[in-house]
Amino acid sequence: MNEAVEKVAIIGGTGPQGKGLALRLALAGVSVVLGSRDATKAQDAATEMTALLAEKGTTADITGMSMEDATKAASELVILSVPYAGHDATLTTLAPLLINKVLVDIVVPLAPGNPKAVEMPKEGSVTEAAQALLGDSVPVVGALHNVSAITLNDLSRTINCDILVCGNDLAAKKKVMALIELMGTKAYNAGLAESARCIEALTPILIRLNISKDVPFSHAGVRICPPDAH
Amino acid sequence: MNEAVEKVAIIGGTGPQGKGLALRLALAGVSVVLGSRDATKAQDAATEMTALLAEKGTTADITGMSMEDATKAASELVILSVPYAGHDATLTTLAPLLINKVLVDIVVPLAPGNPKAVEMPKEGSVTEAAQALLGDSVPVVGALHNVSAITLNDLSRTINCDILVCGNDLAAKKKVMALIELMGTKAYNAGLAESARCIEALTPILIRLNISKDVPFSHAGVRICPPDAH
Numbered sequence: 001m002n003e004a005v006e007k008v009a010i011i012g013g014t015g016p017q018g019k020g021l022a023l024r025l026a027l028a029g030v031s032v033v034l035g036s037r038d039a040t041k042a043q044d045a046a047t048e049m050t051a052l053l054a055e056k057g058t059t060a061d062i063t064g065m066s067m068e069d070a071t072k073a074a075s076e077l078v079i080l081s082v083p084y085a086g087h088d089a090t091l092t093t094l095a096p097l098l099i100n101k102v103l104v105d106i107v108v109p110l111a112p113g114n115p116k117a118v119e120m121p122k123e124g125s126v127t128e129a130a131q132a133l134l135g136d137s138v139p140v141v142g143a144l145h146n147v148s149a150i151t152l153n154d155l156s157r158t159i160n161c162d163i164l165v166c167g168n169d170l171a172a173k174k175k176v177m178a179l180i181e182l183m184g185t186k187a188y189n190a191g192l193a194e195s196a197r198c199i200e201a202l203t204p205i206l207i208r209l210n211i212s213k214d215v216p217f218s219h220a221g222v223r224i225c226p227p228d229a230h
Numbered sequence: 231m232n233e234a235v236e237k238v239a240i241i242g243g244t245g246p247q248g249k250g251l252a253l254r255l256a257l258a259g260v261s262v263v264l265g266s267r268d269a270t271k272a273q274d275a276a277t278e279m280t281a282l283l284a285e286k287g288t289t290a291d292i293t294g295m296s297m298e299d300a301t302k303a304a305s306e307l308v309i310l311s312v313p314y315a316g317h318d319a320t321l322t323t324l325a326p327l328l329i330n331k332v333l334v335d336i337v338v339p340l341a342p343g344n345p346k347a348v349e350m351p352k353e354g355s356v357t358e359a360a361q362a363l364l365g366d367s368v369p370v371v372g373a374l375h376n377v378s379a380i381t382l383n384d385l386s387r388t389i390n391c392d393i394l395v396c397g398n399d400l401a402a403k404k405k406v407m408a409l410i411e412l413m414g415t416k417a418y419n420a421g422l423a424e425s426a427r428c429i430e431a432l433t434p435i436l437i438r439l440n441i442s443k444d445v446p447f448s449h450a451g452v453r454i455c456p457p458d459a460h
Contacts, residue, residue: 116421151457160455164435189444190435191346198435201428205394205420209454214419217456224439225390226447227381 007031008179009074011067011090012082014038014045017106020152021079021144023049026060027155028182033063035070042070056155071097077179079104079144080130085112087126091133098138102172105130106144108203116208118201127166127196139169141176142196143187145203148210148219159185161221164202166195188224237261238409239304241297241320242312244268244275247336250382251309251374253279256290257385258412263293265300272300286385301327307409309334309374310360315342317356321363328368332402335360336374338433346438348431357396357426369399371406372426373417375433378440378449389415391451394432396425418454 008025010018013034022032026049036042042064053060063073071078071094078101082090087107107126111117123129127142134140143165151157163180165187167173177187190199202222210218238255240248243264252262256279266272272294283290293303301308301324308331312320317337337356341347353359357372364370373395381387393410395417397403407417420429432452440448 117424148457157458160457188439189442191438194347195431195435198428198431201425202432205425205428206454208421209418212419215454219457221455221457223453223455224436225451225453227378227390227449227451228387 006075007033007073009033009035009070009078011035011070011078011080011094013064013070014041015081015083016149016153018079018081019045019049020149021081022062023053023155024152024159024183025179026053026062027058028184030179030182031061033065033070033073035065035067037067039064039066039069042066067094068097071101074101076100077102077104077175079106081106083107084109084126088129088133091130095134095138098134101138102169102175103130103134103138103140104144104176105140105142108145108200110204116204116211118204120197120200124194125196125200127193127200131168131193139167139172140193141165141167141169141172142193142199143176143180145200146206146222148221151219151221159183159221160219160223161185162223163187164190164195164199164222166190166193166199168193186224236305237263237303239263239265239300239308241265241300241308241310241324243294243300244271245311245313246379246383248309248311249275249279250379251311252292253283253385254382254389254413255409256283256292257288258414260409260412261291263295263300263303265295265297267297269294269296269299272296297324298327301331304331306330307332307334307405309336311336313337314339314356318359318363321360325364325368328364331368332399332405333360333364333368333370334374334406335370335372338375338430340434346434346441348434350427350430354424355426355430357423357430361398361423369397369402370423371395371397371399371402372423372429373406373410375426375430376436376452378451381449381451389413389451390449390453391415392453393417394420394425394429396420396423396429398423416454
């Protein structure tokens, strides 16, 4: 195991996306600490997931605690997986604890009441807003916006999408890409934080396809294809 | 052949993207008229492409004329494939001729001197800017932003990407999607014109991957994947 990913925190780790990521990472041998506003809820979720993975023969290291304690417990990578409405307030609370860490922002600013559209913050994207809020000393990496929570939680499925990773700090991006690839999918460096304007906005397009009667499947993912790929 | 796609105009049809589209459409049995500021150049390109397709045993219907005459000659669909720098001026010239037509805008606003970034117009995307310029009576459909010109021109290859189609007029989008699928690839309705903020911005991300030494292929495309796709 890469030392940089020794213990990963997932803030909002009791939501569907956070839980799914926790399962996939723990399955890959990563130590995971779930952070929630309600530490007991995080502990309960951790116990439940540990039992689920034990049934599958995996000894998982998943613990649960408050958001603050989970952030402190992270070796370096802190994944933020909260609803957009709580994004800025959560980050403001955690900011002093994120010194010397890397924030992995997976939040998509879906429009209130309309999951087929985004409402971007004035900074251009959530990733850019997080970077502005935290200042340049804490690297922010945008990633994992487009993967379906249902797919993540269904361990009988492989992850049907590549992960586009963006941010202004290359070293931080490489650590996040290495973490993602432990889950058995491919991560691509999609450029600077401003690429999040595209990547975050892909999610409502996929949600639209999932809802559409014209598309014969749900839980669509996006893949980067080489020439002649079918 | 669908009557709506009887004769398609490609404005900027002598550039690499326009030529590639002309070849693929003509190969699919669509009549194509290339429009260029220099009508002679358009005629020469049409002659050259017709000969190329004849070598492959295809009787193609490709003609060339001025941008204005090509727009007038189109049954309905007019594809705009000019460099971004000329986008607004070209559309302003053609606007009166686009009444009762559908504009298919494939232009990506790459940042000057930096193909790994976009510089979006103030309307949010080129598709939205075109719709604002033409007014609501002329439907604008954004499409074909992410397909490599080199792939389009290399007829030994299949098109290695799905096409995300957006715009505010559903009937117009459906006509464009039907045209695209004649080229042997899949088109998806990606929502309203504002989805172009995402779709146009995907192109520089793909260009970045194509340039990157870390990605073992060029001419990357994007595909929508069902669950369990590998």
